[in-house]
Amino acid sequence: MKKRFAGFLAMVMLLPLAACGPETPPNTEIPSAVSSTDASTTDPSAGTAEPSSDTATSSGSEKPADDAYTIDLTGITTLEELETRIEEHLASTIASLNTQWEDLSAAIDTYQKYVENTEQVSAFYQTVITETDQMCILLYEYSAAYARMVLDSDMSDDDKYDAIEGIHDCLYEDACDEINDEIYDGLLDDMNDYFYNGILDDAQDDVDYSDWYDVCSDEYDQWYDTSSEVYDLYYDAASDIYSFYCDMSSELYSGDYERAEKVYGRFLEKIAKAKGQETGRANTEATFDTALRTASSTEEMETVIETHVTECTQALWNEWETMAADIDTFDEYKENVDSIEAFHTHIEEAASQILVMICDYGAAYAGMIIQSDSSPKDMYNDFEDFKDCLYEDACKIVKDEIYEDLLGEMKDYYYEGIIQDAKDSVPYSEWSEARRDAYNWWSDARGEVYSSWSDTRGDLYSFYSDICSELYRGDTDGAADELQDFKDKIAKMK
Incomplete structure (x- = not known):
């Protein structure tokens, strides 16, 4: 079927991977008339490393309260266990969404069934948005928990600096990429292929054209809107987690635990805002x-x-x-x-x-x-x-x-x-x-x-x-x- 709308361009994540510079706005396809001006991907912070100084200690710092946590950390005593919990939690949520999709697609295998169940289709699109939002909040919380474990550990300053890299590797790269790959590039692509390019396209010559066109337009719109929303959620979470990692890494590099606690406290505030607790x-x-x-x-x-x-x-x-x-x-x-x-x-x-x-x-x-x-x-x-x-x-x-x-x-x-x-x-x-x-x-x-x-x-x-x-x-x-x-x-x- 020839698409009647502007194509949904590939959205490329341009966050820097090697240096902690500013996050670059994505090449997100906002509906066609919108143009985005991407900032330079050059790291403007090169050469601005923290001047050497006497190492601060964490003994006098006051930790912010962890009221923002809703994740279950029972039984987690090491960073390795935390990373395993993150992977399992994310995989479980994604698997649940895929199961719901399999049930929905099995129940709707013709144009007529699609028309009769448009409310269920729309409801599932909303479920995808809601679950993606919750997964992103989950990653915020796990990032904070990861930092808290590093800060509270008895590791040396150098080891803490090395350990905080886990936020980058486990959360920013692996977990955020999982949402992008499994939901944005995976589930939503499957839905578009199955509904818009599949059973609706196949019915073009069998039903009234005006009705068919309206149904196809509505389906494309809700798929497009959901894809845009999912990408925005994923991108914002990845950007915030990356910034948090960079800021924590910088403070641990200099041994400034007072500032590290301040960075941590600000991140808890971001979590509260993401959860609507403001x-x-x-x-x-x-x-x-x-x-x-x-x-x-x-x-x-x-x-x-x-x-x-x-x-x-x-x-x-x-x-x-x-x-x-x-x-x-x-x-x-x-x-x-x-x-x-x-x-x-x-x-x-x-x-x-x-x-x-x-x-x-x-x-x-x-x-x-x-x-x-x-x-x-x-x-x-x-x-x-x-x-x-x-x-x-x-x-x-x-x-x-x-x-x-x-x-x-x-x-x-x-x-x-x-x-x-x-x-x-x-x-x-x-x-x-x-x-x-x-x-x-x-x-x-x-x-x-x-x-x-x-x-x-x-x-x-x-x-x-x-x-x-x-x-x-x-x-x-x-x-x-x-x-x-x-x-x-x-x-x-x-």
Whole structure:
């Protein structure tokens, strides 16, 4: 069957495998009108190894609570046993999904049976997403457990540094690849071959063409959406686990256990967010204002940045909810089509403004470090917090809240909701045009937001790497020059 939609391009994982540089956004095929700008795969951190220092000890560090764990670690006393448990747990979950698929495909072996069981098919696609999400959370937790065992062990500093490599080998490479190979490239490919390219394709000449076309379109859409969601889940987990491994490895290399515990604590926070254990959107009074706020310390600055970025994204959500409340029928959609198109453009521009604001905060944060009385080595260490706060956390808020959630909500509400529901009640040409426009606006906005997010992350990481290189050499004047260059770059963004 000739596919009527843009082909689903191969998605290539471009995470660096040898050096702990920034994760590179994947060549993910977002629906066809979206373009992605991939960051350079060159490791910008080359030459920024931790300056040698007296080895810190872990005796005075305070371990974060492991409240985020839901995995069963009973009987696990060695890293080898933990690796075996990870492999078995993942294999069991994947086997369960495959068994469910075998049962479903055995029950649906004709076009007619497919039509009669579309709800069961859709439900299984949702099961694949849900189970993939749970597997990714599982890998987050096992990564944290692995690090905890290394930190708590009586191994030497060198042995701990070597042992933490297991997170890379067992979790990032083997376990994450297993999800990609067995679910994304395996199960979902099998489903596409069986349904879309199989029993539906075979029925083309035996049923009404219009009905057949609609059934095929719906099947392809849900397969495509599920594949995209599975890949996003897998990629985000792999990226986070890789970053966690790199950060832990760096701190163990330098023997800085206090910072290692901080890295561990931040990763537990990521786990909580992945599990939805965070405060939901509730600030209905949030306003969109990107003027920088003041802080008297870097610790206070981190809180200010998180709060400010969150408020700006919340303000966009509030605007969206106000607009959506007035548009709940196809007729109302048509009456407000210009405003709807303009709002998609507004999302693009607002996301860009937030990301520029994040860069401004980055310059302010860096200025506080460089203008302090700290030694170059302490400044160097402080820039790890800079990276965590700006490059990791602040940018992730934009990606999660706007690129993923808000734009996803808008697509579901208009494209998949109001417009789709009107299919049988309005002229087909009118329906088709509205659906095409809605998709294009969403696709364009998503592409622009992603591009801005990717560029900002690249700029922040390059700045972090360059300034750390200067501080590594003890050149605070060079670091100040890098800061001024970054400020000049920000000025050109505005």
